[in-house]
Amino acid sequence: MKYMNLFISCTLLFFLTSCSSSSSQDVHTSKIGLLLPQTIDDQGWNSKGYQGMLKVQASLNVDVLMREDTSTFESVNTAVQEFVKEDVSLIIGHSHIYADFFMVLKDEYPDIHFVSFNGDVEGDNITSVHFEGYAMGYFAGMLASELSQTNTIGVIGAFQFQPEIQGFKDGALFHKPTVTVLVDYVDSWVNKDKAITIFHEMKEEESDIFYPAGDGFHIDIIEEVKKEGLHAIGYVGDQIDLGESVILTSTVQEIEDLYEHIAKQYRQGELMSGNQYFDFQEGVISMGEFGQEVPEETVRWLTEVIDTYIETSELPTEHTNDTY
Incomplete structure (x- = not known):
């Protein structure tokens, strides 16, 4: 049982660290930070991001800290500082706007891995995932x-x-x-x-x-x-x-499926830093149900x-x- 508990703890830690992150990252961290540019009730991008993180939260049994209406550098910087105090090690910005913000902040927080959507990034502790639209x-x-x-x-x-x-x-x-x-x-x-x-x-x-x-x-x-x-x-x-x-x-x-895909890549040590691209072939973009017309x-x-x-x-x- 002692070895089983150790295995579970190491698996959770592996998910919460990028394959490129430093091995000195806090071993007790089990929290993810989510930044949304608007509110979660838009029936679109923001609500799907929120639902995606709920799926990750349930499947991995991790805490998710969320900040809505966070779309300026000042608000993002404040949120990151708050996340750091809460021992968050993975911060996801659910928009392309976060790419530039995270590029400024990543060197200040080398033990945090930053993930944004549809932006252009480079560095060891930052990833941008792109939907090929x-x-x-x-x-x-x-x-x-x-x-x-x-x-x-x-x-x-x-x-x-x-x-x-x-x-x-x-x-x-x-x-x-x-x-x-x-x-x-x-x-x-x-x-x-x-x-x-x-x-x-x-x-x-x-x-x-x-x-x-x-x-x-x-x-x-x-x-x-x-x-x-x-x-x-x-x-x-x-x-x-x-x-x-x-x-x-x-x-x-399929934001929810993409989050799950990212989580699996973290678990397997396969999520690389830099820009990563996803399309129909990865099962995260699809056509919805067809109407009666x-x-x-x-x-x-x-x-x-x-x-x-x-x-x-x-x-x-x-x-x-x-x-x-």
Whole structure:
């Protein structure tokens, strides 16, 4: 029994330290710090991050300390100081904004391993995990162009750097070169008023399918789509429960599964520092449930296309065209 207890303690410690972390890290630490840029009730990115950490907390029996609405360097610095006092050794910032903040803080706290999302990092005690959004947007664009009755579809993005937006446009035009793809940006994750204004402008241009690619305003856009009797493709989570006659499908980023994947890599000593990338092949990005307005033959067609991508890592255009 004595050796079994020692094994369990060492296993937990191994999870809480990166494979690149120093061996001098506190052996008693069993706490994870989570930073969220907004609140957990957004029904999108932040709520999924919170649910993901609950899953880790339950499966690994570790304490999770969380700070919401932490989006400035000052608030992040304060939160890190508080986490250090609580003996936290792994801090996860649930947004790309934390990459730059953590790059400043990592040298000050060499015994903490920092993890951010979709940022650019380098160093021994810092990792950034990236969702490869291009393919999910590509498949969403293919479906939208297939089902549009007006031959006009719209994507409302948060920022121009989002690969899923270019993917949506490229996939739509590959599948149906005659389709009109309207693209506009809110320049914010959370500016609901501007997003709704863009929606109505696109509606006036006869867009009948919308892809709201912003986790702070996507639910509001879907509600507007529902009022107008149009269709939408959900974003980040599976939004089919918002209306099976409204939602065609969703581009789902499985935050919960990614957290579990990261945890397993920590346990096995396989999570490397630097930038790490995840896509359909890792099982952390998928298409959600299809709505009742999507014909069965269309579901079969798109599912086969996605399965081929998972097997080959090649999008359809790569088989027939030299460029996207």
